[in-house]
Amino acid sequence: MGTRNLPPPMQFTLGDKYRLWLGAAAIVLGVVILWRTVPVAISPPAILIGLAFIGFGVHRLWLGYTRLKQWKSKK
Amino acid sequence: MADAAVVMEKIPDKKAELRRDVSIWGSYTWGYADVGADIYAALGLVIAAAQGLAPAAFAFAGMVYIMIGLAYTELASTYPVAGGGQYFTLRGLGDIWGFIAGAALLLDYTIDIALFAVASAGYINFFTPYLFGVDFGKVSIALGPFEQIKIIWLIETMALIAFLIWINIRGVRESSLLNEVLGATHLILESLLIFLGFILAWDPQLLLDQWTQAVQTLPVDRFMYGSSLAIISFVGLESISQAAQETRRPATVIPRTSIALIFTVFIFAVGSSVVGLGMLPWQRFAENIGDPVAQLAKAIPLFGFLAGPFAAILGAIILFISANTGVMGASRLAFSMSQLQLTTRWLDKVHPRFHTPVRTIVVFSLMGACEALLSFLTPSALDTLGNMYAFGATLGYTLVFISLITLRFKDPYSPRPYKMPGNIKIKRNGRVVDFPVFGVLGTLGVSFILFEVILTHEIGRIAGPAWVIVCLTFYLFWRRRNHLPVLGNTSRDWERQQIEVLTSAEEYELLEEYKDALARRDKKVNNGNAKPPTTNAVHPRR
DSSP: OOOOOOOOOSSOOHHHHHHHHHHHHHHHHHHHHHHHHTTTOOOHHHHHHHHHHHHHHHHHHHHHHHHHHHHHHHO | OOTTHHHHHSOOSSOOOOOOOOOHHHHHHHHHHHHTTHHHHHHHHHHHHHGGGHHHHHHHHHHHHHHHHHHHHHHHHHSOOTTTHHHHHHHHHOHHHHHHHHHHHHHHHHHHHHHHHHHHHHHHTTSHHHHHSSOGGGOOEEETTEEEEOHHHHHHHHHHHHHHHHHHHHTOOOOHHHHHHHHHHHHHHHHHHHHHIIIIIOOHHHHHHHHHHHHHHOOHHHHHHHHHHGGGGGOOTHHHHHHHHTSSSHHHHHHHHHHHHHHHHHHHHHHHHHHHHTTSOHHHHHHTTTSHHHHHHHTSTTTHHHHHHHHHHHHHHHHHHHHHHHHHHHHHHHHHHHHTTSSOGGGGOOOTTTOSOHHHHHHHHHHHHHHHHHHTTSSOHHHHHHHHHHHHHHHHHHHHHHHHHHHHHHOOSSOOSSOOSOEEEEEETTEEEEEEHHHHHHHHHHHHHHHHHHHHOTTHHHHHHHHHHHHHHHHHHHHHHTTOOSSSOOOBOHHHHHHHHHHHTTOHHHHHHHHHHHHHHHHHHHHTSOOOOOOSBOOOOO
16 A cells, blocks of 8 residues: 655654654553453453554554654754 | 635635645644544444444444545545545446435435534533533423423534534634644543543453443344444544645645544544443443543543543534534535536525525535434434434445446546555556455445444434435436436546646646556557547547
């Protein structure tokens, strides 16, 4: 699913910082959900949402990191 | 919803010009304020229907929604015009199907006005027990055979719709900045709700117990009803095409913002149901169907006393804005349909002083008010409106998927900056075409939800098709009267239109690509090597 490349960011915005924060928090949340669920039982919705949060967090972090790298190299 | 919408709402005499600078963040928050708000109305409805299996209902509808979202992303970045589903269907399948998609979406916009005005009033009622000692949402009267008409809630809803009519006729619009602030506040609040809920109050055992009980006792048709209602939490994807029309370089911006939007909405919708059922029993949501998110926020330890009222205020505002989107969406769609000779120009009449499309605003808002009034005669107004809403959305989306597949063959020349994943290359008329496998899966998924709607929605399966039939009868009569092809297509120069759209979007790279593709096609046709795809387009000399 190819998308056209965005031009490098002119500045590292509040939105970019929020993206990084959200990514890190989503990973922590995913781990917490799994850590609290697995000792109780293998509950499909909880396991899936835990894994989904980790995946979502990794994606947000990766996106934020890429933009940060682009911005730094441009600077 | 952005300030640029003023231009469309105040219909000019000449060709409408919508292109404005909506930023990446603006485009994202625009969509989020539209689609993300749906969970405020849908959470209670879906949990009341699917009980402990609500996360599965959200996940199933969400998977289909992801595919619908990706289809809209492809089509909106290829054809960045505000017509949305109706325009894509018109291009892919022709006039009559374009009209049917438009009628289905128009039905949804009127229900959108009613549903979100009712839901907004529901969140206002969160405060009435504290302010007046009475829950206005539960005050009811008996009137003949109707035993429980929630009269104050009904009056509040009517007042909100009257206010919407007034502000839209006067042309008052929320600004792009307000939209961004509200979208961002909503995003932060929802993130905090989920994070704090999972960390401070979530009990996996409660979630598991409710899940297991539902697996054992919930009838299949209730789950089907719940999963078809869950599609409500994902509607508003038309905003992607509206954003596309108002964004410069939409081919670059739209795929990124809409893909981020689609996945954020999906994970938050499923996350809200998982955290909700791990904090409260499903019956609590069923009892408080009018303000489920505020109930959830109120139950968070330490922060609940603050988070509950804050969520209620935000819910009331954001749902009111969603109801306003219904008024605006109906005006845009009716305007687009009349421009494309699918319906009467009577609806284009503008107010002499405010220059707003007064007829569409009044006609469709009053229809929304009638729907709200009738829904209050049933045991649950929200459930009845949700019941009807799903029909129009699923019918419209089914036609959009079929159009996506058809357009890959009919219009292979328009550059597609984004394509749905999962394509198989096939050869047709000497050209290699990417056949969209996910497009087929999406068609099957959304058709299945349409089947669920017809099977389980007692009101929607009657009212929805009846609306489409009435509109179609009008269309056939009107086209015949105006000497237009009744079942066929009006000749349109799609290629010239596409060139104009790409030029106004400042997508010069795509424009060159498009012109090159057309030139290659013309050369091949002239040499007799290939047949051009069958379209209803007129091919002018370029």
